[in-house]
Amino acid sequence: xxxxxxxxxxxxxxxxxxxxxxxxxxxxxxxxxxxxxxxxxxxxxxxxxxxxxxxxxxxxxxxxxxxxxxxxxxxxxxxxxxxxxxxxxxxxxxxxxxxxxxxxxxxxxxxxxxxxxxxxxxxxxxxxxxxxxxxxxxxxxxxxxxxxxxxxxxxxxxxxxxxxxxxxxxxxxxxxxxxxxxxxxxxxxxxxxxxxxxxxxxxxxxxxxxxxxxxxxxxxxxxxxxxxxxxxxxxxxxxxxxxxxxxxxxxxxxxxxxxxxxxxxxxxxxxxxxxxxxxxxxxxxxxxxxxxxxxxxxxxxxxxxxxxxxxxxxxxxxxxxxxxxxxxxxxxxxxxxxxxxxxxxxxxxxxxxxxxxxxxxxxxxxxxxxxxxxxxxxxxxxxxxxxxxxxxxxxxxxxxxxxxxxxxxxxxxxxxxxxxxxxxxxxxxxxxxxxxxxxxxxxxxxxxxxxxxxxxxxxxxxxxxxxxxxxxxxxxxxxxxxxxxxxxxxxxxxxxxxxxxxxxxxxxxxxxxxxxxxxxxxxxxxxxxxxxxxxxxxxxxxxxxxxxxxxxxxxxxxxxxxxxxxxxxxxxxxxxxxx
Numbered sequence: 001x002x003x004x005x006x007x008x009x010x011x012x013x014x015x016x017x018x019x020x021x022x023x024x025x026x027x028x029x030x031x032x033x034x035x036x037x038x039x040x041x042x043x044x045x046x047x048x049x050x051x052x053x054x055x056x057x058x059x060x061x062x063x064x065x066x067x068x069x070x071x072x073x074x075x076x077x078x079x080x081x082x083x084x085x086x087x088x089x090x091x092x093x094x095x096x097x098x099x100x101x102x103x104x105x106x107x108x109x110x111x112x113x114x115x116x117x118x119x120x121x122x123x124x125x126x127x128x129x130x131x132x133x134x135x136x137x138x139x140x141x142x143x144x145x146x147x148x149x150x151x152x153x154x155x156x157x158x159x160x161x162x163x164x165x166x167x168x169x170x171x172x173x174x175x176x177x178x179x180x181x182x183x184x185x186x187x188x189x190x191x192x193x194x195x196x197x198x199x200x201x202x203x204x205x206x207x208x209x210x211x212x213x214x215x216x217x218x219x220x221x222x223x224x225x226x227x228x229x230x231x232x233x234x235x236x237x238x239x240x241x242x243x244x245x246x247x248x249x250x251x252x253x254x255x256x257x258x259x260x261x262x263x264x265x266x267x268x269x270x271x272x273x274x275x276x277x278x279x280x281x282x283x284x285x286x287x288x289x290x291x292x293x294x295x296x297x298x299x300x301x302x303x304x305x306x307x308x309x310x311x312x313x314x315x316x317x318x319x320x321x322x323x324x325x326x327x328x329x330x331x332x333x334x335x336x337x338x339x340x341x342x343x344x345x346x347x348x349x350x351x352x353x354x355x356x357x358x359x360x361x362x363x364x365x366x367x368x369x370x371x372x373x374x375x376x377x378x379x380x381x382x383x384x385x386x387x388x389x390x391x392x393x394x395x396x397x398x399x400x401x402x403x404x405x406x407x408x409x410x411x412x413x414x415x416x417x418x419x420x421x422x423x424x425x426x427x428x429x430x431x432x433x434x435x436x437x438x439x440x441x442x443x444x445x446x447x448x449x450x451x452x453x454x455x456x457x458x459x460x461x462x463x464x465x466x467x468x469x470x471x472x473x474x475x476x477x478x479x480x481x482x483x484x485x486x487x488x489x490x491x492x493x494x495x496x497x498x499x500x501x502x503x504x505x506x507x508x509x510x511x512x513x514x515x516x517x518x519x520x521x522x523x524x525x526x527x528x529x530x531x532x533x534x535x536x537x538x539x540x541x542x543x544x545x546x547x548x549x550x551x552x553x554x555x556x557x558x559x560x561x562x563x564x565x566x567x568x569x570x571x572x573x574x575x576x577x578x579x
Contacts (some may be wrong), residue, residue: 322379
């Protein structure tokens with residue numbers, strides 16, 4: 001009898017464990033006992049008591065926002081509610097609205113006087129002054145480099161309160177790689193508020209993306225005083241839009257060409273979206289001027305969210321684009337998931353749901369692939385080496401997806417109004433996702449901001465870093481998480497927090513000078529190797545982060561301890577059996 005009871009109890013325990021494990025793995029959120037608290041030293045307790053604060057999010061608590069927190073997966077939801085109005089300004093990010101909240105951007109800066117000249121580092125040049133002629137409304141036609149440059153300069157000069165134009169470098173043939181900042185603070189970084197980017201026309205013949213980027217610039221500025229949501233967005237975000245990363249390729253592409261490679265490559269014949277360092281394989285292709293400028297740009301500005309705009313299909317694709325099993329992938333493509341796969345799936349789904357038809361997943365033509373719900377993992381579609389979105393995620397911590405905007409790469413100009421009407425809401429709504437998850441500041445014991453602090457969400461081994469102002473951002477879906485912060489010479493810190501679907505969570509952390517040579521992470525040199533991001537390394541870390549969905553929490557006792565012990569043993573068993 002006792003034996004039967006023992007076997008029954010053991011079966012129930014294992015069943016409960018497996019159930020919790022599967023729920024945790026599928027949802028991508030850590031299931032943690034409520035009594036577990038961050039293991040901080042007593043001297044940190046007081047400063048951290050009031051540091052976790054909710055930041056107002058511009059959407060209602062109830063309203064059908066498509067998140068993975070409910071019983072229904074976002075891929076099963078068809079329609080989103082209309083864009084809700086934002087709360088009054090006093091309720092939006094009130095923690096960041098006080099005196100002294102403005103800070104100089106890492107890419108461009110001006111003094112507090114509106115008429116002060118712009119100062120930029122040598123690698124990032126501001127646009128030269130233009131005549132006072134007002135910019136003409138952007139028409140639905142294709143704009144070559146000269147026309148695009150003229151319009152950008154005139155539009156920026158006509159709207160100096162909301163735009164700033166600068167170049168991140170030049171193409172092979174000497175054309176500027178223009179970026180337009182659209183924000184209520186275009187020349188100055190807003191401390192505690194994120195930077196977002198759109199990059200279009202990386203393939204020169206995918207011209208529809210170039211025109212959509214230009215129309216987005218005009219739409220954001222013209223709608224600032226009329227649309228409450230866009231006004232909130234520009235007041236709380238700096239949006240950097242690069243209309244053409246490959247202006248040389250565009251000049252040789254031909255309107256009406258839906259397929260083919262004419263104009264796809266830069267002037268030296270290189271595919272720029274195969275030209276970046278790769279997480280899985282060494283990329284031996286020689287870096288191009290456009291790629292070098294792009295890498296330097298995103299190294300100077302910490303972008304929270306990004307999208308690369310392409311054409312040739314109608315789908316939102318997300319990392320990883322590459323996989324260590326490319327030979328096997330050629331026969332049976334499978335997803336290559338990041339530690340933040342749930343977030344990337346959400347971002348891609350949100351874009352597809354806000355597009356007029358993308359979410360339907362219809363194939364562009366017979367024989368071409370269809371994409372359920374209008375989304376796909378990049379490697380599951382086809383693996384590629386040297387892509388921009390994988391580089392942005394692994395090397396800079398930016399959440400970046402790829403949007404294929406139309407089945408035809410260079411459709412006739414007469415079709416541009418239709419494409420704009422289909423993408424307008426998705427392009428605007430996507431930017432708002434930079435304002436969910438967790439954010440905060442990391443300071444030392446004297447309240448000074450700490451730069452380049454290595455940050456990580458426990459169980460999501462994808463490190464990111466703080467800015468020179470000590471800021472950090474991380475997009476997360478609703479759930480319970482633990483954040484880690486480490487900087488050489490300081491005691492590491494961990495803190496628990498929760499994320500809800502209607503506001504971001506602010507978690508400020510304080511790091512104190514280190515006393516002992518060892519810490520909770522291990523030896524200092526081991527931690528430095530794990531987190532270091534050496535500019536000279538082809539690989540992002542000297543020791544690669546493990547891609548895993550497993551959650552690492554302090555080992556408790558009792559029933560919870562038994563469950564975690566069983567799980568650990570089974571994990572070890574599967575690892576030994578299958579590798």
